[in-house]
Amino acid sequence: MxxxxxxxxxxxxxxxxxxxxxxxxxxxxxxxxxxxxxxxxxxxxxxxxxxxxxxxxxxxxGAALNLWTNAWKELEALGIAEDLRTRHARLLGSRMVCVEDGLDKKVSYRNHEVRCVKxxxxxxxxxxxxxxxxxxxxxxxxxxxxxxxxxxxxxxxxxxxxxxxxxxxxxxxxxxxxxxxxxxxxxRLLGRSTSRGLSVYPQGHSFEPRLYINLENGVRVGYIPINDTEVFWFLNRKSVPKDLETARDPKLIIQEALDSLKGFPEEYHDIVLRTQTDSPTLTLLRFxxxxxxxxxxxxxxxxxxxxxxxxxxxxxxxxxxxxxxxxxxxxxxxxxxxxxxxxxxxxxxxxxxxxxxxxxxxxxxxxxxxxxxxxxxxxxxxxxxxxxxxxxxxxxxxxxxxxxxxxxxxxxxxxxxxxxxxx
The missing domain is CATH 3.50.50.60 (FAD/NAD(P)-binding domain)
Structure with missing residues (x-):
């Protein structure tokens, strides 16, 4: 042939x-x-x-993704929405903090259906x-x-x-x-990289079902509870040459994320340390x-x-x-x-x-x-x-x-x- x-x-x-x-x-x-x-x-x-x-x-x-109201309408059309809803918590809103801008902004999702789906x-x-x-x-x-x-x-x-x-x-x-x-x-490459991972709390976590984001010195880090025991985290920053090598090793991805979190609230460090070893990814963003x-x-x-x-x-x-x-x-x-x-x-x-x-x-x-x-x-x-x-x-x-x-x-x-x- x-x-x-x-x-x-x-x-x-x-x-x-x-x-x-x-x-x-x-x-x-x-x-x-x-x-x-x-x-x-x-x-x-x-x-x-x-x-x-x-x-x-x-x-x-890969870890997880946020699905908004428009996505849930399409999942209903596909006939699988209810099955996914039972496994993923509905988010109440978001909170974004940026020390440089003096920003501490809360947004309600009262009129939206938003869930972080594995x-x-x-x-x-x-x-x-x-x-x-x-x-x-x-x-x-x-x-x-x-x-x-x-x-x-x-x-x-x-x-x-x-x-x-x-x-x-x-x-x-x-x-x-x-x-x-x-x-x-x-x-084309955006010039930024994103690390993502899933963290597990076997006895349950205390986070409210919200999207949390902190921004400082060009680093954007956040986390979202998926359900009572799992949390999705992400870290977005400027790309560096070693990212391609780091992306091949889950342990290096976790360590790089911890290094980038210096100066951020301690809860972010704890979340990343709890990452499932087979879940972290590092991606050079393209658009x-x-x-x-x-x-x-x-x-x-x-x-x-x-x-x-x-x-x-x-x-x-x-x-x-x-x-x-x-x-x-x-x-x-x-x-x-x-x-x-x-x-x-x-x-x-x-x-x-x-x-x-x-x-x-x-x-x-x-x-x-x-x-x-x-x-x-x-x-x-x-x-x-x-x-x-x-x-x-x-x-x-x-x-x-x-x-x-x-x-x-x-x-x-x-x-x-x-x-x-x-x-």
Whole structure:
């Protein structure tokens, strides 16, 4: 069997003379939150799909993420919200302290549903709701191929397998092969790194269910109770050359976090010291400029992208995972609407319906994710401790440009509905 050459990895490849080993209807590249949520949305509306995951098992590494009101609406549409609610405490609000600015700000979440959800639990819950055989492991996508005699893309895997698909959805993260094939401007390093971890209190902790953040000297550190015995912590700071080496060793990640916490309240030290040894991660943050999404080509033919592959953003408003769940529901609904109530018809008619469905998805998502990416980037730029001028911009300009500071979390992208038709 012909194997994809190294030069094809992530490239716009043309291939006329290879043998297609398999044929699938809808293929999703990436088995993270975005890929599994999109697969579940499609399953809920009666559309079969295949998820290609490069790892040998579910990627449950990583600590946790905040899911806001908009995410819980999407989880309800996917049918898994209640299961997750029972395992994660609802947050009452947040408290942010910045000594440099003399800031001690409390915000109530009375009008929002916010919970800190363990990433492993979310991934496993999504996967468990999918039918058997929906996920194929050890399947790393290395290229998208176009044959001169085909209307549909062919996916080349690292093991030499080729899969021809009617629809290809790239949920393959910040370094997406599918995004590169579409010609989207690549992500870039933010210049900051984030350490994260899960801490355990077997006898229970005394923290209120709130998001706590302290900022000092360019370091942003915080923690969030997940439930009665588990706490998620994060530390965001300027990147340094040794981060790549530190990221490989959980013990070094914990030690680096403790070193960065000098001068911070003692409770942060205690939380980090209680970190589960298999949970800490250190990530060099990457982001995509908002205009790359607004003006870029998010779909081509019957290929599109979702999640971080489309809108990799900074973490400052906590909408990365939330917007990914929005993508999944909207994409599932658009594809269902494109097929609902219509006979299969000719190949050209079917292709046209798919393309129309994907264009509708892109139209619905572009402005929304552009605003989220922009707000997230500017919020990080103008965060407390950035200086008096930045403080003036934050207090006088941000509210006028973006309105309610938490207004983005009330977004509702609608529900899913079932259809008996499939590709």
């Amino acid at each position: 012909h194997r994809p050459s190294q030069r094809q990895h992530g490239s716009v490849a043309e291939e006329d003379n290879h043998n297609h080993s398999e044929y699938e209807g809808i293929v999703i590249a990436g088995g993270g939150i975005g890929g599994l949520a999109t697969a579940l949305a499609l399953y809920r509306v009666g559309l079969k799909c295949l998820v290609l995951e490069q790892g040998s098992s579910l990627r449950t590494t 990433r492993s639990v979310l991934i496993e819950t999504l996967a468990a709701a999918l039918p058997s055989g929906a996920i194929r492991f050890n399947s790393r996508v290395v290229a998208v191929l176009r044959s001169s005699n085909s209307d549909y893309p062919t996916i080349a895997l690292e093991d030499g397998t080729y899969i021809k698909a009617k629809v290809l959805i790239g949920c393959d993260g910040v370094n997406s092969v599918i995004s590169r094939w579409l010609g989207i401007q690549p992500t 995509r400029w908002p205009w790359a999404v607004l003006f870029g080509r998010i779909c081509k033919g019957t290929v599109t992208i979702a999640g971080d592959a489309m809108h990799a953003m900074t973490p400052h408003i906590g909408q990365g995972g939330c917007s990914t769940l929005e993508d999944a529901v909207i994409l599932g609904r658009c594809l269902a609407e494109g097929m609902h109530g219509k006979s299969i018809g000719t190949k050209d008619e079917e292709k046209t319906r798919i393309q129309t469905a994907l264009k509708k998805y892109v139209t619905e998502r572009k402005w929304r994710v552009f605003m989220l990416m922009t707000k997230s980037y500017i919020t990080g730029l103008l965060q407390p401790g950035s200086g008096r001028f930045m403080k003036f911009l934050r207090e006088k300009i941000m509210a006028k440009v973006f309105g309610n500071a938490l207004g983005h979390a009330h977004y509702d992208c609608g529900s899913l509905y079932a259809t008996t038709e499939s590709f």
